[in-house]
Every structure is written in C-alpha cells, then in structure tokens.
Amino acid sequence: MLTRTTGGHTLPAPFYPGSLCESDLFLEELWWELNSTENEVLRATGHSSQQEENEQSVSAQKDKSLQQQGEDETKTADTPEWEAEKTTDTRNERYLNGTDTSLSLEDLLQLLSSQPENSVEGISLGDIPLLPGSINDGMNSSAYYNVNFSQAISHDVNLHEAMLLYPDNTFRRDAVGRTSQPQEPFLQLNSHTTNPAQTLPGTNLTGFLPPVDHQIRNLTSHDLLYDLDINIFDEINSMSLATEGFDSMEVSHLFGEPDSDSGLSLNSSHNSTSVTNPNSRVCDSARGSSSDLESLSHHALEGAVGGYYPEPSKIRHIDLSSDSTFHGDLAFQHIFHNHTYHLQSSVPESTSESFSWPGKSQKIKSRYLNDTDRNLSRDERRAKALHIPFSVDEIVHMPVDSFNSMLSRYYLTDLQVSLIRDIRRRGKNKVAAQNCRKRKLDIILNLEDDVCNLQAKKETLKSERAQCNKAINIMKQKLHDLYHDILSRLRDDEGRPVNPNQYALQCSHDGSVLIVPKELVTSGYKKETQKGKRKSERN
DNA sequence: TTGAGCTGTCATCGC
DNA sequence: TCGCGATGACAGCTC
Numbered sequence: 001m002l003t004r005t006t007g008g009h010t011l012p013a014p015f016y017p018g019s020l021c022e023s024d025l026f027l028e029e030l031w032w033e034l035n036s037t038e039n040e041v042l043r044a045t046g047h048s049s050q051q052e053e054n055e056q057s058v059s060a061q062k063d064k065s066l067q068q069q070g071e072d073e074t075k076t077a078d079t080p081e082w083e084a085e086k087t088t089d090t091r092n093e094r095y096l097n098g099t100d101t102s103l104s105l106e107d108l109l110q111l112l113s114s115q116p117e118n119s120v121e122g123i124s125l126g127d128i129p130l131l132p133g134s135i136n137d138g139m140n141s142s143a144y145y146n147v148n149f150s151q152a153i154s155h156d157v158n159l160h161e162a163m164l165l166y167p168d169n170t171f172r173r174d175a176v177g178r179t180s181q182p183q184e185p186f187l188q189l190n191s192h193t194t195n196p197a198q199t200l201p202g203t204n205l206t207g208f209l210p211p212v213d214h215q216i217r218n219l220t221s222h223d224l225l226y227d228l229d230i231n232i233f234d235e236i237n238s239m240s241l242a243t244e245g246f247d248s249m250e251v252s253h254l255f256g257e258p259d260s261d262s263g264l265s266l267n268s269s270h271n272s273t274s275v276t277n278p279n280s281r282v283c284d285s286a287r288g289s290s291s292d293l294e295s296l297s298h299h300a301l302e303g304a305v306g307g308y309y310p311e312p313s314k315i316r317h318i319d320l321s322s323d324s325t326f327h328g329d330l331a332f333q334h335i336f337h338n339h340t341y342h343l344q345s346s347v348p349e350s351t352s353e354s355f356s357w358p359g360k361s362q363k364i365k366s367r368y369l370n371d372t373d374r375n376l377s378r379d380e381r382r383a384k385a386l387h388i389p390f391s392v393d394e395i396v397h398m399p400v401d402s403f404n405s406m407l408s409r410y411y412l413t414d415l416q417v418s419l420i421r422d423i424r425r426r427g428k429n430k431v432a433a434q435n436c437r438k439r440k441l442d443i444i445l446n447l448e449d450d451v452c453n454l455q456a457k458k459e460t461l462k463s464e465r466a467q468c469n470k471a472i473n474i475m476k477q478k479l480h481d482l483y484h485d486i487l488s489r490l491r492d493d494e495g496r497p498v499n500p501n502q503y504a505l506q507c508s509h510d511g512s513v514l515i516v517p518k519e520l521v522t523s524g525y526k527k528e529t530q531k532g533k534r535k536s537e538r539n
Numbered sequence: 540t541t542g543a544g545c546t547g548t549c550a551t552c553g554c
Numbered sequence: 555t556c557g558c559g560a561t562g563a564c565a566g567c568t569c
Contacts, residue, residue, distance in 0.1 A: 378547090400557070400558090425558095426547080426548065426549090428558070428559080429547085429548070429549080429558095429559090429560095430546085430547060430548080431559095432558085432559055432560060432561085433546080433547070433548080433560090433561085434546085434547095435559085435560085436559085436560055436561055436562095437545090437546085437561095439560085439561095440561085
C-alpha cells in the first residue's frame, strides 16, 4: 500500500518512523536505509512506475494549477508588485542550461508547462533538486498544490484558512489516516517522518538544516522545531489573528503581554485555531500537548477577561503544532515581508525589558527568543506581528504631518492604526520620561552643586569672621594697652598718678582729649543711648 | 530574600 | 479640540 509520495518515492503507509521512542529509532534507521537504497535504484534506472505516477500527477496538477492560476489572477488583480515582478522564465532557462539547479517546484511546473509533452518524461519530481537552503521548494510549490499562496498572503489568510485552500488531496500524506482522523485535517506533524526529506514535497526541511544526514536522521520534528524562533510562530499566528479578527488581549497573551492597550477587541471566537491545534500529536513526550493546547485555547479566551498568561511549555506545544505549513509561510515571510524593523531604536532601550514573559524565566525566555528578538522591544514585536510596514523609529520620531500623511497613504486596519498611535505615544512618552529623568537628575545634581558651593562659602565666611574677630581682639588689646600707657603718664592737680579705674579718656569733636571720671562717662553714655532710643521710637 | 536603582508605562496637567 | 511635552506614580526587572 503506497500512500505517501516523497519526491517521487514511496513509503509504506503503516511505517512511520520518527517517534521519540528510542525503539523507533532503530526502525527509523532501517527505514532510512531502505529509502536511501530505493533512491539509488530509482536514480540508476532513471525512471520508475512511481515516477510515472508522479508525472501523471504532476501533469494533472499542472493543469489544475494553471487553471487555478488563471482564476487567481482574476481574483488578485491588485497583487503586490513583488508578485508581478516575479519572473520564472529566466530561471527556467538557467535550469535547462544546467546553470541553476535550485529551481522550485513552481518554477519546474511552469517549465514543464512550457515544454512539449514528450519532454516531460525526462523530468520527474524525483529529479527535482532539493538543495539545502532552497526554501523556495516549499514556498513555490503552491502551484503543485493548486494554491495561490500570493493570494493567501495578500489576503492575510491565516494558516488554518490557508490550509483549507487546498482543494485536493495532494497535500495529504496519508489519506487513510486522514479519514480515520477527520479532525486532523492538515497539521499532521512531521513527528511521523523523521527523515526531513520525507516530509511534504513542499516542505523540504533540509532547507533549514545542515546537510548532515546522520544527524538529521535521528531528529524528529520535535527536535527540529524546538530551536526555531518562536517569533516566527508569533508572526504566523498573529498574521492570522490580526486579519481574521481577534481580541487584542489574546495576541497580548500570545506575546506574553498582559496588557494590550491598542483598545480594539475583535471577535475572538475562532482565533485560537491557528495557534492551537489540539489535534497535533507530536510525539510521546508531548503527548499531553493536546490537553495543554485545549487548555491554552481555553485560557486564551479566559485571558481576554482574566489575564491568563500561557506558560512557555504550552507555547512550545503551540510551536510544534505549526507543522510543515510553517515552512512555507516562513519562506514567504522571508521573501515577501521586507519590513525594516530596526533592532535598535534611537532611544536607548532598557537592557532589561519590561516585557513580561510568561513564567518570568529568563532561561526559558532566552530559549525562545533569538538574539534578534531579544533586542526587539515590545512595540517592535507588536508591530512586527501586525505587519505594520513602518519601523518603530519611524513611527515615533516622524513629524506629525509626515506621520498623518503616512497613515493616510497606507491602507491600515483600525487595529494597526491604533497600535501605531499607541507605539507613537509610548515611544514619545518614553523619550519624554527619559528626558524628564535626565532633567530631574540634572536638577538634583545642580542642587547638590549649589549645596556644596554654599557650604564652601559658609566655611569661607566662617574663616573670615574668625579672622575679623581675631583682628578685633588684637585691636582691643592694643587700645587697652595704649589706654593704660596714656593714663599712667598723666598726673592730677596734686601730682599724683591718675587711677585708670576711676578716670577714662574721652575724645571731643574738635580733636582734644579730656580726662573724665568714669561715672560721668557711664552716665553720659546712658543718657545718649536713651536719647537715641527715643529718637528711634519717634522715627 | 530584600532593597536600591533603572526603565517603561499610564494618567494627568498645562501649553 | 487635539497633539505634545512634562511629571508623578506605579510596576517590573536587574543587581
């Protein structure tokens, strides 16, 4: 029973290596060897019955894709320029000349469609070079699947809807399993297929992995997706959420943000489908992911009113549930979403993000955020998630007129506009807060300097006062000495020395010096002081 | 574990 | 009325 076609080769349906169980690894090795041997045989013979089936399938798909492409062209009359600029003729020529062996499936199908029928025989899907790093294999296989990805992307269809666009069963790897598991429509994870080359034709995992077969062989999708950037999943999830209609709180929870002040709350009834696929069965180790995902989906709805933060472990299950479609969208995002989000804003970011990561574990946080995302601020992640075509720097630092004209020039949803305005408000307030703190710090420093200067001045004045007092005392002493010296030399009428304790010297206005008894001096002094007081009282 | 410092954010006020 | 800056207050994070 041949149910899976992997690049022109067949796999026995009941035999799915890739489980995390170690016992399955041995079977996986055997499967790999068998498959490798089969590949060699097929290459040696150059053709096979299965290839004929594939070619027939390709021909049928080609017709379908061409028909679908014609329909899509009418549907997507306003496709972006990047799609209009996509030309494959030159690549086809390069491929025919042998200079370019990295043609994608779509290119090849177009090449086939442009060639006479008899020339198709020489090319089968098994001959398609699936080079490591050529992620276009997955992306450009839309024609093969009768899907116009550009339409899906341009319409911002979420993953779930994008998957539903597949009209036939070519995407299915296991029709039997599919019928037996009707609730597992698309996201059958690669955990069943350890060999990444045996995944879907359009999802060549080798494009993301180093071409070390022996290492890849023992990896499961669990392992392969484990280290992938969570932000990519965030983008995928939010892309569907942002366009399909969602509650901003849920996106905030998905981003680990308890507060989203975008202020718009859309329908959140079905937004968790693209995020949490309860039917995704990754492996035995993640067997409990189904319940977790359900609970997460449930809590996501709760989070809209209660503020639930999904734990990182649950987010990990979400990532694993993205399945192979992840790669296709990933490729699209690498190519079509050329957002220039600056990693470093002009405003110095805090070294510690206030972004509240669920669980608050920095190890887990750093595990899911790569270096780029660690440098992204929360608003940058938000903008990236909602595919806002402006950088945070542009949004924040752009003049008002330019900002308003920019908003009017682009067709933006209310959510995007709200987020942009929030980003601008927060960004400007952040700068204002920084300036305010800097200014406050400057004021404090200036006040401290003033205090220091005043203290120094006070000390100077104290020293000057001490010096003045010292000078005054010296002058007093000199005056006292001079006084006694003069009185000691004076004689009364009887020739006796004048007692300094009974007489005092008094200078008159005309410069003459009189010897006056101290009683008169003290009484006269009292009278003068009393007169002075009276005068002051009268005045 | 606790506290200080830093930073982002929100609310509010005034221009 | 709107936009924006300034600032107090609060919370989260780091050390």
